[in-house]
Amino acid sequence: MQEKADSELVRRQNRRIVLRALREKGPLARVELGRMTGLSPASITTIAAQLIAENILEEVAGNLPLAISSRRGRPMTRLRFRSNTGHVLAINISIDKISLALADLSGLIVECSASHVLTFNAKPEQFGGIVADRIAQFMAASDRDMASVNRIGIAIQGLADMNNGILLWSPAFAARNVPLAEPLKDRFKIPCWVANDANMIAEGFLSLDMAERSPDAATGRQGITATIFTGYGVGMGLIMDDKVYHGATGGASEFGHMNHIPHGAPCRCGRRGCIEAYAADYGIWRLARGRPDDDAPHDAIDSQRMAELLAAAEGGEPKVVAAFQTAGEALGFGIARLIAILNPHRIVIAGPGLSASHIIKPAILAGVADGVIEELRRNVAIEFVPFETDMILRGTIDALLRDVDGEVTAHSSAGASV
Amino acid sequence: MQEKADSELVRRQNRRIVLRALREKGPLARVELGRMTGLSPASITTIAAQLIAENILEEVAGNLPLAISSRRGRPMTRLRFRSNTGHVLAINISIDKISLALADLSGLIVECSASHVLTFNAKPEQFGGIVADRIAQFMAASDRDMASVNRIGIAIQGLADMNNGILLWSPAFAARNVPLAEPLKDRFKIPCWVANDANMIAEGFLSLDMAERSPDAATGRQGITATIFTGYGVGMGLIMDDKVYHGATGGASEFGHMNHIPHGAPCRCGRRGCIEAYAADYGIWRLARGRPDDDAPHDAIDSQRMAELLAAAEGGEPKVVAAFQTAGEALGFGIARLIAILNPHRIVIAGPGLSASHIIKPAILAGVADGVIEELRRNVAIEFVPFETDMILRGTIDALLRDVDGEVTAHSSAGASV
DNA sequence: CTTCATTATTTCGGAACTCGAAATTAAACG
DNA sequence: CGTTTAATTTCGAGTTCCGAAATAATGAAG
Numbered sequence: 001m002q003e004k005a006d007s008e009l010v011r012r013q014n015r016r017i018v019l020r021a022l023r024e025k026g027p028l029a030r031v032e033l034g035r036m037t038g039l040s041p042a043s044i045t046t047i048a049a050q051l052i053a054e055n056i057l058e059e060v061a062g063n064l065p066l067a068i069s070s071r072r073g074r075p076m077t078r079l080r081f082r083s084n085t086g087h088v089l090a091i092n093i094s095i096d097k098i099s100l101a102l103a104d105l106s107g108l109i110v111e112c113s114a115s116h117v118l119t120f121n122a123k124p125e126q127f128g129g130i131v132a133d134r135i136a137q138f139m140a141a142s143d144r145d146m147a148s149v150n151r152i153g154i155a156i157q158g159l160a161d162m163n164n165g166i167l168l169w170s171p172a173f174a175a176r177n178v179p180l181a182e183p184l185k186d187r188f189k190i191p192c193w194v195a196n197d198a199n200m201i202a203e204g205f206l207s208l209d210m211a212e213r214s215p216d217a218a219t220g221r222q223g224i225t226a227t228i229f230t231g232y233g234v235g236m237g238l239i240m241d242d243k244v245y246h247g248a249t250g251g252a253s254e255f256g257h258m259n260h261i262p263h264g265a266p267c268r269c270g271r272r273g274c275i276e277a278y279a280a281d282y283g284i285w286r287l288a289r290g291r292p293d294d295d296a297p298h299d300a301i302d303s304q305r306m307a308e309l310l311a312a313a314e315g316g317e318p319k320v321v322a323a324f325q326t327a328g329e330a331l332g333f334g335i336a337r338l339i340a341i342l343n344p345h346r347i348v349i350a351g352p353g354l355s356a357s358h359i360i361k362p363a364i365l366a367g368v369a370d371g372v373i374e375e376l377r378r379n380v381a382i383e384f385v386p387f388e389t390d391m392i393l394r395g396t397i398d399a400l401l402r403d404v405d406g407e408v409t410a411h412s413s414a415g416a417s418v
Numbered sequence: 419m420q421e422k423a424d425s426e427l428v429r430r431q432n433r434r435i436v437l438r439a440l441r442e443k444g445p446l447a448r449v450e451l452g453r454m455t456g457l458s459p460a461s462i463t464t465i466a467a468q469l470i471a472e473n474i475l476e477e478v479a480g481n482l483p484l485a486i487s488s489r490r491g492r493p494m495t496r497l498r499f500r501s502n503t504g505h506v507l508a509i510n511i512s513i514d515k516i517s518l519a520l521a522d523l524s525g526l527i528v529e530c531s532a533s534h535v536l537t538f539n540a541k542p543e544q545f546g547g548i549v550a551d552r553i554a555q556f557m558a559a560s561d562r563d564m565a566s567v568n569r570i571g572i573a574i575q576g577l578a579d580m581n582n583g584i585l586l587w588s589p590a591f592a593a594r595n596v597p598l599a600e601p602l603k604d605r606f607k608i609p610c611w612v613a614n615d616a617n618m619i620a621e622g623f624l625s626l627d628m629a630e631r632s633p634d635a636a637t638g639r640q641g642i643t644a645t646i647f648t649g650y651g652v653g654m655g656l657i658m659d660d661k662v663y664h665g666a667t668g669g670a671s672e673f674g675h676m677n678h679i680p681h682g683a684p685c686r687c688g689r690r691g692c693i694e695a696y697a698a699d700y701g702i703w704r705l706a707r708g709r710p711d712d713d714a715p716h717d718a719i720d721s722q723r724m725a726e727l728l729a730a731a732e733g734g735e736p737k738v739v740a741a742f743q744t745a746g747e748a749l750g751f752g753i754a755r756l757i758a759i760l761n762p763h764r765i766v767i768a769g770p771g772l773s774a775s776h777i778i779k780p781a782i783l784a785g786v787a788d789g790v791i792e793e794l795r796r797n798v799a800i801e802f803v804p805f806e807t808d809m810i811l812r813g814t815i816d817a818l819l820r821d822v823d824g825e826v827t828a829h830s831s832a833g834a835s836v
Numbered sequence: 837c838t839t840c841a842t843t844a845t846t847t848c849g850g851a852a853c854t855c856g857a858a859a860t861t862a863a864a865c866g
Numbered sequence: 867c868g869t870t871t872a873a874t875t876t877c878g879a880g881t882t883c884c885g886a887a888a889t890a891a892t893g894a895a896g
Contacts, residue, residue, distance in 0.1 A: 002660070004456045005423075005431040006854055007881040013423035014882085031844060038422045040884050045846055073843025074891040159793050168793040176793070223666045236759075241659070242420070247761025248641045251794045258758035259789040262679070262751050269791045333680050337755055340676035341654075343665025371677040373687045375577050375586040375594070376669045424883055425852040432853085449873060458855050463875055491872025492862040 012406075014039060018047050019056075019405040022079060023107060024207060027060050029076030048079055056105065058082045081106035087144060088404060089135065090396035091154045092197065094232075095119055095172040098131065100138045101390075102149070103397045105404065111142040112393075119172045127173075128183025135184070150407075152192040153400045154180055155200040155392050157233055162250025165194050171233060171268050195250060195399070197392045202227045202237020202244045202253075203402075204395025205348065209239075224344035228255060229387065230331065230353030232301075233280050238342075244399070256280065258337065260330045278330035279353065281306055288312070288323035306352075313356045321359055328360040332367015339372045339380055347380060350387040357384070430824075432457060436465055437474075437823040440497060441525055442625060445478050447494030466497055474523065476500045499524035505562060506822060507553065508814035509572045510615065512650075513537055513590040516549065518556045519808075520567070521815045523822065529560040530811075537590045545591075546601025553602070568825075570610040571818045572598055573618040573810050575651060580668025583612050589651060589686050613668060613817070615810045620645045620655020620662045620671075621820075622813025623766065623805075627657075642762035646673060647805065648749065648771030650719075651698050656760075662817070674698065676755065678748045696748035697771065699724055706730070706741035724770075731774045739777055746778040750785015757790045757798055765798060768805040775802070 003009070014037070021036045022028055028036070030044045039047070051057040060078045083104040092099045096119050102111040117130065131154075139146045158170025165181020167173065184192040205227050225239040236255030238245040246252050256276040257269050264273025265283065277283045281301040285291075288309055312320040335347060354360055361384060368377060421427070432455070439454045440446055446454070448462045457465070469475040478496045501522040510517040514537050520529040535548065549572075557564045576588025583599020585591065602610040623645050643657040654673030656663040664670050674694040675687050682691025683701065695701045699719040703709075706727055730738040753765060772778055779802060786795060 002431060002435055004435060004854095005428040007425075007428070007883090008854095010423040010425070010428060010853090010882060013420060013427075017420055017422060029844075041845065042847085042885075043883055046882080049846095071843075072841065072893045074845075074889095076844055159791065161793075169791065238759075240663075245658075245760075248763035249761060249797050251797075252759070252761040254758045254761070254791075254794060257791055257794075258755045259751055260680075262747070262785075262788065271789070271791055273789075329680070333677055337676045338759060340672045341656075341670070341756060341759060342663075343667060343670040343672070345666035367680075370681065371689070371691075373577065373587065373672075373675055373689055375579075376672060376675075379667050379669075422883095425854095425881095426883095428853055428882095447873075459874065460856080460876085461854055464853085467875095489872075490864045490870065492860095492874075493864095494873055 014043065015047055015051070016405050018044070018051070020402070022057070022081065023401060023405070027078035027080040029078045031076055033079070052079075055082055055085050083108065083110075084144075085148070086404070087149045088397060088400035089149050089152045090393045090400060091131070091135075091152065092200075092392045092396065093117075093119065093131075093154060093156045093172065094197075095157075098134055099393060100135065101393045101397060102138075102142060102144060103401070105401065107397060107401055109393075109397070111138070111144065113138055113141075120174055122173065122175070122178075124173075124175045124178040127178055128180055131180065132184055132187040135188070146188065149188070149190060150404050151190055151400050152184055152188070153200075153396045153403075154184075154192070154194045155197040155396045156180075156194060157197050157235070159254060160194045160196050160250045162193055162195060162246055165192065167194060168251070169269065191403075195246065195396075196235065196237075196253070198227070198229050198235025198255070199237045199244055199246060199253065200392050200395035200399060201229050201235070201387065202239050202395065203399040204391045205237070206239050206242070206244060207395075207398040223346070224342050225346040225348065226253075226338060226342070226344050228331070228335070228347065228349045229351040230279060230349070231281065231351040234276050234331070234334075234353070236338075238344075255334060255338070258334055260333055275330045275334045279327040279334075281353070283330075284323050284327050285309065287326055288320040290319060306355075310355050313359055324356045324359040325363045327353070328363020329367040331360075332364040332369075333371045334367075335364065335382070336368045336371025336377075339368070339376055343376060344380060347382045348385055349383065350385050354384060432461065433465055433469070434823055436462070436469070438820070440475070440499065441819060441823070445496035445498040447496045449494055451497070470497075473500055473503050501526065501528075502562075503566070504822070505567045506815060506818035507567050507570045508811045508818060509549070509553075509570065510618075510810045510814065511535075511537065511549070511572060511574045511590065512615075513575075516552060517811060518553065519811045519815060520556075520560060520562060521819070523819065525815060525819055527811075527815070529556070529562065531556055531559075538592055540591065540593070540596070542591075542593045542596040545596050546598055549598065550602055550605040553606070564606065567606070567608060568822050569608055569818050570602055570606070571618075571814045571821075572602075572610070572612045573615040573814045574598075574612060575615050575653070577672065578612045578614050578668045580611055580613060580664055583610065585612060586669070587687065609821075613664065613814075614653065614655075614671075616645070616647050616653025616673070617655045617662055617664060617671065618810050618813035618817060619647050619653070619805065620657050620813065621817040622809045623655070624657050624660070624662060625813075625816040641764070642760050643764040643766065644671075644756060644760075644762050646749070646753070646765065646767045647769040648697060648767070649699065649769040652694050652749070652752075652771070654756075656762075673752060673756070676752055678751055693748045693752045697745040697752075699771070701748075702741050702745050703727065705744055706738040708737060724773075728773050731777055742774045742777040743781045745771070746781020747785040749778075750782040750787075751789045752785075753782065753800070754786045754789025754795075757786070757794055761794060762798060765800045766803055767800070768803050772802060 017037050018033055021033055030048055034041045034044045057079045060080050083106060086105045087102050090101045096116060098117040099114040101109050103109045156167055156170060157172055159168040161168050167178040167180055169176050180194045181192045227237045229235045234256030236253040238253045257274045259273050260275045260278060261273040265277040266272050267274035267277040285301045309320055313324050435455050436451055439451055448466055452459045452462045475497045478498050501524060504523045505520050508519045514534060516535045517532040519527050521527045574585055574588060575590055577586040579586050585596040585598055587594050598612045599610045645655045647653045652674030654671040656671045675692045677691050678693045678696060679691040683695040684690050685692035685695035703719045727738055731742050
């Protein structure tokens with residue numbers, strides 16, 4: 001059942017849509033906010049005044065676009081997030097690497113670093129402390145105060161338990177059940193969560209994509225966009241109802257470890273026949289090189305070896321071409337299964353795994369065609385798009401900021417807070 | 419982006435939760451409604467007064483449960499939906515059969531019928547008219563007025579396009595693209611929709627289940643319940659966020675036609691290797707009887723033949739046992755794939771397809787175990803429950819009534835309307 | 837340089853809700 | 867028949883939004 005509604009709900013929701021519009025469409029004047037949100041100018045005035053009083057927003061002086069500033073009438077004054085009053089910290093951990101990005105409330109990245117860290121053989125009970133140390137160093141090196149950081153989000157490959165902030169399993173770690181959120185919460189006394197990296201890509205895509213409205217608004221039907229990332233692994237994020245869906249425990253959309261062939265090739269997750277076992281770097285490598293099925297699947301395939309494979313595929317070497325075709329088919333059948341279950345309206349596929357595109361794209365589409373009835377398939381837009389490499393950090397920041405918007409919005413108008 | 423909020427949203431939402439509570443928990447007094455919804459007694463008084471003025475609710479005289487009525491103090495007066503002021507009409511079409519149920523606003527079925535109708539060889543352009551005629555007859559035979567019917571919902575096996583009210587494909591029809599909603603809308607001038615029957619089972623389950631709260635409320639995480647029905651076919655409904663998810667076009671959760679084995683056994687949908695091709699009646703029959711793979715898959719298996727098969731399975735006939743095991747494995751891998759994508763918190767399985775339960779249940783669980791990583795699996799409750807046979811009509815009625823609640827709730831307090 | 841036109845923003849009063857506290861109502865108890 | 871108890875209603879206050887009118891800040895025109 002839904003929650004009861006009262007004026008507090010109204011305030012929260014309207015403040016949130018104002019903040020969200022502002023975050024997505026850059027600095028905006030009150031009139032513009034009114035047009036975008038559907039709120040009256042009077043209400044925008046009130047809401048803006050409160051947000052300004054709370055040090056969340058500020059008016060930006062001058063510098064309007066020429067086309068607008070040379071009009072008659074009172075010029076508009078745009079509003080923007082105040083920088084330096086609050087930050088969020090996004091962290092991405094991948095195999096033996098940690099990246100940090102500090103962003104202000106407007107989403108601007110103000111500080112950024114990447115460094116080496118031993119993950120694979122890390123001790124679970126120590127790793128949280130190591131990350132905390134890195135954060136402390138990172139913040140010390142910046143000119144920002146740790147106290148200005150509202151929230152930390154960690155994006156990581158593998159299976160995250162968001163309720164408990166634990167990394168249940170990851171190809172980056174030999175160990176299981178690595179606690180990540182608690183050590184940081186204890187150390188820095190701020191909210192901290194852990195999420196799957198592919199879901200963070202979806203968060204970023206959600207922000208980018210807010211402009212083109214999903215079709216649900218028009219038809220009343222619910223639309224889903226699935227974002228699939230293929231490369232060192234295969235991940236997916238699901239955007240439903242303008243939110244990224246994380247599932248009951250945060251493990252939603254483990255697309256790469258959805259089974260493709262029952263009792264098939266071994267996967268680094270320990271099961272057999274996962275999509276990744278055919279479509280991820282190591283799966284393609286294994287097939288192309290005719291390695292035995294029980295070949296330890298978790299060794300990272302370096303970019304040089306993948307480049308070799310690509311060249312061989314371009315050259316038409318049959319075994320390699322077949323490997324890429326198998327990879328495409330695995331992805332295609334996975335997408336077909338996704339369509340059968342969720343009837344999404346849009347599927348976006350990206351990542352280095354698409355490099356041998358003239359082989360893999362047709363194989364994907366063929367797999368989709370073989371795997372699901374045409375009536376379901378024909379309404380789904382399947383798009384191949386490039387993602388920028390830092391999409392994970394970007395998405396983590398976006399997710400953190402949406403969190404903060406919700407929080408900022410929670411308490412009554414009682415002076416500065418953030 | 420979310421919609422802006424205003425006092426109308428507040429009214430709508432609060433009216434809806436009141437109506438919903440009343441529908442699910444039978445007649446309730448104002449105090450009880452207050453406790454359940456979290457609204458103050460004062461607000462409940464106001465809301466109830468409006469709903470009574472609009473002829474939607476009425477006070478029920480006397481007959482309180484003894485335990486309550488023999489207390490001191492002013493006795494409570496319960497509220498209930500007024501009967502006879504409005505109805506919804508639920509229709510279930512299956513192979514060569516049509517069932518109709520007329521329910522009043524409280525959800526009580528006041529009239530009900532089932533009859534024969536030729537579907538499989540029906541002409542698409544004529545079938546809508548035939549259904550309309552049946553409805554007219556049905557209503558004429560009842561003592562209710564067609565004008566009191568607010569809305570019609572049709573539940574049907576196969577793939578429905580809810581946006582256009584068309585049955586895209588169904589095992590009950592040789593033809594494709596059978597228009598169903600438009601003919602009824604034209605004839606009766608009321609809203610009408612078409613939906614998948616398995617999704618209607620989920621609607622019914624949603625109503626039944628509102629008592630035990632889904633876990634999202636507590637944790638903030640999103641929970642999904644999947645309801646799987648296996649029998650003449652295999653269907654699934656997804657309950658997310660206290661709503662049944664229908665997908666972009668209404669084709670969500672075509673679980674039975676999710677691929678199990680690439681290029682596998684032919685399915686009556688025209689693809690190969692669908693779960694149904696192994697787990698539905700005809701799939702089990704085909705395997706158990708060693709029929710060739712290309713055996714026309716769409717002939718209905720009558721209950722007598724299925725009973726034979728069950729007896730043979732009980733008797734331990736190896737080929738038949740193997741067929742049921744294969745069926746269970748297909749279901750199990752399907753569920754494993756579902757878990758990998760959606761990380762649901764609960765999966766409910768039911769239907770006559772579970773009859774050979776000592777064979778099929780372990781096979782299902784083994785398939786799940788083989789198909790998805792333990793960390794994801796362990797948080798999912800998998801339950802085998804009996805559904806009543808009329809669950810489809812029941813769920814359709816529930817869905818229709820929730821629609822009507824939303825509508826009733828839309829306009830301002832301007833006199834009787836429904 | 838003044839006045840007008842134009843556009844943005846604020847102010848003000850009214851309307852729609854909810855809520856808490858204080859009546860009011862309707863029974864059982866003694 | 868008064869007292870106690872519990873349900874419901876009434877009343878006044880507190881939010882928040884909105885429309886209309888007022889105010890502010892500018893360019894254009896004379």
